[in-house]
Amino acid sequence: MTTADPQAIGAVPPSNSLGAIVRRRLEALKAGDVGTLPIILGLVAIVAFFYWKNENYLSAGNFTNLMTQMAGVTTIAIGVVFVLLLGEIDLSISYVSGVAGVIAAQLQIPDESWQVKGVLAIAIAVTVTALIGGVQGGFVAFVGIPSFVVTLAGLLFWQGVILYVIGGAGVIVIEDSTINNVANYFFSDTAGYLIAAGASALFAASTLAGLISRRRHGIQTDNLVVVAAKLALFVVVIFGAVLWANRERGFPLAFLLVIVFLVFWTWVAERTTFGRHVYAVGGNAEAARRAGINVPRVRVIVFMISGLMAGLGGVIFAARLNSVDLNAGGGTLLLDAISAAVIGGTSLFGGRGRVISALMGALVISTVANGIDLLGYSSAIKYMVTGLILLAAVTLDALSRRRLERSGR
Amino acid sequence: MTATAETTPTASATPTLEARGIRKSFGSVDALSEVDFEVRSGEVMALVGDNGAGKSTLIKCIAGIHPLDDGEVRFDGERVSISGPKDAVKLGIEVVYQDLALCDNLDVVQNIYLGREERDWIGRLREAPMEKRTAETLRGLRVTTIRSIRQQVARLSGGQRQSVAIGRAVMWNSRVVILDEPTAALGVAQTQQVLELVRRLSEQGLAVVLISHNLHDIFEVADRITVLRLGRNVAVYERSATTQQEVVHAITAGIPTKVAGISSMEEPA
Numbered sequence: 001m002t003t004a005d006p007q008a009i010g011a012v013p014p015s016n017s018l019g020a021i022v023r024r025r026l027e028a029l030k031a032g033d034v035g036t037l038p039i040i041l042g043l044v045a046i047v048a049f050f051y052w053k054n055e056n057y058l059s060a061g062n063f064t065n066l067m068t069q070m071a072g073v074t075t076i077a078i079g080v081v082f083v084l085l086l087g088e089i090d091l092s093i094s095y096v097s098g099v100a101g102v103i104a105a106q107l108q109i110p111d112e113s114w115q116v117k118g119v120l121a122i123a124i125a126v127t128v129t130a131l132i133g134g135v136q137g138g139f140v141a142f143v144g145i146p147s148f149v150v151t152l153a154g155l156l157f158w159q160g161v162i163l164y165v166i167g168g169a170g171v172i173v174i175e176d177s178t179i180n181n182v183a184n185y186f187f188s189d190t191a192g193y194l195i196a197a198g199a200s201a202l203f204a205a206s207t208l209a210g211l212i213s214r215r216r217h218g219i220q221t222d223n224l225v226v227v228a229a230k231l232a233l234f235v236v237v238i239f240g241a242v243l244w245a246n247r248e249r250g251f252p253l254a255f256l257l258v259i260v261f262l263v264f265w266t267w268v269a270e271r272t273t274f275g276r277h278v279y280a281v282g283g284n285a286e287a288a289r290r291a292g293i294n295v296p297r298v299r300v301i302v303f304m305i306s307g308l309m310a311g312l313g314g315v316i317f318a319a320r321l322n323s324v325d326l327n328a329g330g331g332t333l334l335l336d337a338i339s340a341a342v343i344g345g346t347s348l349f350g351g352r353g354r355v356i357s358a359l360m361g362a363l364v365i366s367t368v369a370n371g372i373d374l375l376g377y378s379s380a381i382k383y384m385v386t387g388l389i390l391l392a393a394v395t396l397d398a399l400s401r402r403r404l405e406r407s408g409r
Numbered sequence: 410m411t412a413t414a415e416t417t418p419t420a421s422a423t424p425t426l427e428a429r430g431i432r433k434s435f436g437s438v439d440a441l442s443e444v445d446f447e448v449r450s451g452e453v454m455a456l457v458g459d460n461g462a463g464k465s466t467l468i469k470c471i472a473g474i475h476p477l478d479d480g481e482v483r484f485d486g487e488r489v490s491i492s493g494p495k496d497a498v499k500l501g502i503e504v505v506y507q508d509l510a511l512c513d514n515l516d517v518v519q520n521i522y523l524g525r526e527e528r529d530w531i532g533r534l535r536e537a538p539m540e541k542r543t544a545e546t547l548r549g550l551r552v553t554t555i556r557s558i559r560q561q562v563a564r565l566s567g568g569q570r571q572s573v574a575i576g577r578a579v580m581w582n583s584r585v586v587i588l589d590e591p592t593a594a595l596g597v598a599q600t601q602q603v604l605e606l607v608r609r610l611s612e613q614g615l616a617v618v619l620i621s622h623n624l625h626d627i628f629e630v631a632d633r634i635t636v637l638r639l640g641r642n643v644a645v646y647e648r649s650a651t652t653q654q655e656v657v658h659a660i661t662a663g664i665p666t667k668v669a670g671i672s673s674m675e676e677p678a
């Protein structure tokens with residue numbers, strides 16, 4: 001009892017040599033923690049397949065097209081990630097996104113007495129959808145109705161609202177250039193490079209700050225080679241994307257917005273107390289409650305985030321079409337957004353997943369959809385393929401969860 | 410009383426924590442009826458009783474997990490209202506729950522700091538100091554088998570999980586530490602460590618409540634023993650003035666000291 005154990009925790013920290021890291025990663029893999037591996041392999045396979053079928057697939061034109069195409073779904077899927085982390089679901093997101101489009105479109109109608117322009121119109125629209133999310137979340141958190149049911153009601157209700165508001169005209173054209181620019185503005189070559197440089201600098205600075213803080217507290221830092229490799233990969237990807245986009249129209253504003261959303265919400269999820277509590281509630285709500293976490297508050301805020309991101313996605317969609325019509329929020333949008341989060345690796349069982357999975361999953365769905373369109377196959381094929389990918393992703397999730405439970409105790 | 414004074418020289422006169430007339434029912438099940446309980450600083454109070462006697466329920470009522478149906482809680486002699494886990498923590502009451510109440514998807518550091526994360530002025534988590542103190546705490550508890558405190562709790566063994574739950578309760582400046590069957594999942598060596606920890610905490614002047622089925626362990630560390638049976642008080646014994654047989658008898662066939670109303674509280678089997 002009094003003799004200090006040399007193996008004691010902290011006395012001999014686990015090695016962080018490259019070999020040890022690879023070994024730990026393999027162990028985690030065996031234990032069921034597959035991480036981003038399947039999705040990256042899947043993406044490579046998808047891209048290789050379509051490129052083999054049609055060389056235009058990787059052309060700069062198609063690439064910028066892809067980026068604007070997936071911006072809306074990715075934005076909505078970020079909100080889905082938070083809801084799934086709680087172990088809940090939000091089926092209303094598609095029509096709530098449509099509501100945001102309708103509000104922004106209504107507000108900008110010229111010559112109306114209520115006319116509100118540009119950013120303010122967008123702000124009002126997404127504030128309303130955040131509040132819609134909050135109300136739905138309130139029913140889940142305080143009344144105790146399953147989110148599935150509450151948001152199913154929301155799905156019907158908000159679809160009805162959209163039909164009611166634009167049913168007569170059938171379509172509202174958006175003339176406000178600020179709103180339209182959300183999805184139709186492309187940065188100049190120079191601006192694109194400046195953005196890439198700025199993002200790289202930010203990434204480097206935050207990495208460095210993390211390293212310094214750990215060193216100052218005398219805690220083992222991550223392997224520097226791995227840290228440098230991550231940074232290098234980030235720089236290569238972002239400059240590569242800008243370089244490629246610049247061969248055509250340039251880097252799209254919509255995708256910059258997506259990156260900003262991803263960075264901000266990743267920060268919230270992984271670096272703030274609130275994010276930590278979201279994971280805790282999703283992992284074990286009763287334990288979270290006993291730890292003094294205000295569980296209903298966390299739930300309501302998460303549904304507000306869902307509504308907010310759905311609204312922002314809806315504005316991107318409306319801007320892309322320069323209008324909203326009776327189809328706003330319809331089609332496969334709901335399933336695409338939820339599939340994106342799940343395919344990207346966020347667990348349906350709550351507590352596991354990362355914000356970046358919204359992008360990863362949206363990439364898979366969009367690259368498949370875009371490739372199938374390019375090859376001239378029908379929507380039928382698109383749905384079947386996407387369905388199979390979703391099934392594969394969910395199976396992987398269920399299997400890895402089972403393994404994770406079996407390892408350990 | 411003199412025997413108790415010998416073993417716990419710092420034990421004070423006013424109970425640090427005192428519960429009076431606690432009633433709690435779940436639907437038609439009366440889990441607790443008119444239960445009194447107290448623990449003083451510097452003493453180890455054992456809480457024993459058969460399965461379903463209401464031990465965990467009593468603890469949860471004190472910790473603000475369950476609202477009381479009736480009764481009052483006093484802290485340092487003053488009546489307090491504990492309407493949630495936060496209130497209990499503010500008073501300095503820490504609990505290691507029987508089911509541990511850990512989040513499997515979070516790592517050791519995240520679990521230990523859950524609900525009271527350290528953060529800077531813009532709300533960012535301060536991971537480095539949290540990680541450092543977690544390592545120190547576990548080292549202080551002689552937890553030697555957890556390889557990385559950055560691994561998910563789901564990957565840990567039962568004993569390791571127990572250590573994490575205990576670590577979470579003892580690393581704060583608490584006044585009362587309640588351990589609900591903390592040694593149930595532990596081996597012989599680790600059980601001894603927990604019992605030593607219990608003794609050390611009481612020597613530091615904390616009020617310690619230990620729930621256990623192992624009377625041998627209890628007679629090793631406890632100063633007093635409260636016996637519950639079928640949600641009622643049976644007796645409070647001085648450890649030095651009783652025997653294991655007497656306590657066993659009280660657990661299995663003790664007559665409730667206060668019988669309020671219903672006398673149909675027959676033992677099921």
Ligand SMILES: Nc1ncnc2c1ncn2[C@@H]1O[C@H](COP(=O)(O)OP(=O)(O)O)[C@@H](O)[C@H]1O
Pocket residue numbers: 435438439440458459460461462463464465466467
């Ligand atoms: N959350 C609950 N809902 C319904 N009944 C409960 C709940 N918690 C405990 N009980 C009941 O209360 C009684 C006391 O349980 P408990 O306090 O867990 O006993 P102990 O910890 O002494 O074994 C049991 O009859 C149990 O079934």
Ligand SMILES: [Mg+2]
Pocket residue numbers: 464465466507589
């Ligand atoms: Mg119990």
